[in-house]
Amino acid sequence: MARILGVSHSTVSRALRDSPEIGPLMKQKVRDLALNLNYRPNAFARNLVRQKSEHIGIIIPDIENPFYASLCKRIIRFFENNNYKTIICNSDRDTTKEKSHIEYLEELQVAGILMVPADVNQESFMHLTTSGVPLVLIDHDGTKEKIDSVMGNNFIGACIAVKHLISLGYTKIAHISGPENADPSLARLKGYLHVVSEFFSTDFEPIIIHSDSTFTGGYEASKSLFSGKYDFDAVFTVNDVTALSLLQVVNERGLRVPYDVSVVGFDDISMARMASVPLTTMRQVPEDIAREAGNILLDKMQTGYSDSQRNIFLTPELIIRDSCGSKLRV
Template sequence: MANIREVAKMAGVSVATVSRVLNHPEAVSDKTRKKVLDTIEEMKYTPNGIARSLALNKTSTIALLIPNILNPIYSRLAMGIEEVAHQKGYNTFLCNTEEDKEKEREYIEILLEKRVDGFILISSLLDKGDIDNFRKENIPFVIIGSDLKDLDANIVYTDYLKGAYMATQHLIEIGYKRIAHISGPFKKRDSIQKIEGFKKAMIENNLSIFEGYVIEGNNEIEGGYLGAKRLIKMKYLPEALFVANDLMAIGAMDAIKDTGLSIPKNIAVVGFDDIRMASLVEPKLTTISQPVYKMGLIGARLLIENIEDSKEDDFKQKIFLQPKLKVRKSCGHSHRIREIFN
């Protein structure tokens, strides 16, 4: 098998010129580039990827850490990231942290050893101290879905507090007063912000939050099912539920139906995320839509710009995307908007 020196000798150029053709072809004249590429093809030369990575201090890989690979919201995010990575010539390592901070830390240590060029952390459980330790490695990273206060980093996130406020306010405007909330894990920053948004809307409208009306779920269908079952057994049946994500909202709807109650006649339901299933369940789920695919595209572009131009590291960006309310049948609104399937 030919090596780079033999290719250089056959093409009548230096080894450095062959390397430039392979790694920075724009720096070589068209004539020389064609000559080298023709020689490479003729000699069936295959560059050693590991050697090239060591020489360039670059592996053309990025790591994507997501909390739950089965949640459609994260799959959609990953699609946006992978699209940009593929276009730019990067491979993506996908790691499922299972909402486990220790596992997230372990993955980062392993991936640093594998010399990935950068990280994208989605809905990370890491705190500011963890991130500060991580950044000492001088590896570019982007955070999606979480805003760590006072952290100087590239961050792409949704206004969860506003989205939760919009969902609750919509239920109040329709006429519901006894509104309960099934939250995600209390330790997660997005869960905390959604609880704050829910409470803000209730307080501004002088509505009481009944004892036990904020229940912790696990962001899975069964969490919503069990949470709704608990609420249905309470002395005062909630008139409406705001659920922290669509998977749990779908589980809550199943629990309501299994109890013999009707949606929205007995209990109205609003979710958060606008996953594809939200428009397929019956009744169709009113929800808060966030532009997750766009978040993935933006996050990947920020990371790769940072990898390829170290000067970009001096200009951190916090990109704040606004949520939208998608009104469907589950909330009981009589003038719902046209269904949108996309």
Template sequence: MSTIKDVAALAGVSFTTVSHVLNNTRPVSAEARARVLAAVDEIGYLPSAVARSLRRSETKIVGVLVPNVRNPFFAELVVGVEEWCRQAGFSVFLCNSDNDPKHQQSYLRTLLEKRIDGLLLSSAGDTEALATTFRHASVPVVTVDRLVPGARADRVSVNNQLGAFEVVRHLLELGHRRIGCVSGPAEFEVTTERVTGWRNALQQRGIAPRPEWLAESDFSTAGGYEAVKALLRRQPELTAVFTCNDLMGMGALRAAAELGLTVPRQLSVVGFDAIELGSYVYPALTSVGCSIRELGREAGRALIERIENPQAPFKDLQLVPHVVLRESTAAPLSPEQ
């Protein structure tokens, strides 16, 4: 592997001159600069990013830690983050905790040891351990959709309670009165917010949300399938189901088919997040959300702004979701239901 001394020898200059050319730290004559750049091209020299970061106390790298890259929501989110960061001259180092808090903590330590300039986190839980880590972190942090109590960090999120309220209200306006809910893990703030939105929508119409209409799952397609299948077997009177993310909604479509229920004629199904994939299942899944890519861009922008202005007041940016009407909802067979 070539070194800066090899470049200097080929260009006929000192290695400090090569360093000044590559790092723009001191004026160098046009003729010497041209010789240095030609030598760099000829031998394929690559400056050490690690050494440069030590000199400048920056790496131009941000860490992004998500709980599940198999979930299309996070894939779309990361695309938006990367778009904004690339425009700002930053590279993205992506880590997947696979919904395991221990993996999450391990990756957090690794990212912070790599001298990243900032961290964007969508938490996989274990908020107490996260809060402890954040208290010792010296880099700017932005969290996405999930609050870390006590963290000195900006947050970018979707108004989960409003979104759930609006999509359940859509079902109510169609004439549904017995609407089940499949939540994510109870320890997640996003779960609490979305379940609250479901409850509030029913209560506003004078309907008491029964405990037996609520089932907990894990935000996965398989989890949604199992939860909805069990829920409909226990509560066959339900005419609609709100799942707290689109992956569980897709699992609900499969569960309904296996139970012999036609969607939406016999059962309406709605999700949350409005992921692109929801348009291509059959029937296409009615959902609620905002542009996930835009959410990622906003998160990336918040992180770069925090890196560039670390003393600015912390922000809590909340995007407003809207209902995306597709094919999985219709009026119940009988207004009496």
């Protein structure tokens, strides 16, 4: 373009950036030629030259999970309002994929990374604490790793959910847990175990079925729960995705929620209120998580690393709908 117009490369570059140093006539000539040549500026190449990025990396474990999809939407909106673009990577809870995504984002020289770790093993991301790439963890407690983090208080949320079932008179409460190496599911399992050990006698044997927190995994775990091996009257599930799968299994067996079994989920995804039996659940607010994590990351990008570590826990809210059977217990 510079050769065709007979000007310097810097003149073309400044014209494309709408610099006030370039007159309107030259700007128009450059734009017209760019249009004719179908030219598009390479944002990532520009980042390398300017040593400044306009992109934020987001790594999540399961893009099909409505909670994480909703969270991504809020993060994207937050950073759009702050003049940043976002790059979303899905790890499938695979630490090898996660490490590859991190390396890719580093190569692109993103301005910062928001990340929901694939598991509690921090090997894939710990080097970021010294690499110069600002990092904030979501849905993972970064206290031990001394990394800023934002997450729902999963332990407290689970305690609230199980205590609610106990308050309704249920005494044989089962739990469908999530991945055994994921921070949220571990904390929710601990909350369940804490409450049942506190309220029930030592003769009570906790009923725990593990899943991968997906629709398919939740469905298979729910079938195992209804295999005939277990005696239970209520189920607290690791998330709403699993709870919705459980509703399907209950229906397939000719049973009814909450008349035959009570169900409480976690997250309050949009489908929870529209389920065949509206789902009682612990509400997490993706917008709050996105805002808190986004503000921390912006601060780190603008001011550099701070000596003050920020680990924020947001308390979930119990949302009572039909699946817990509260109307039957009045």
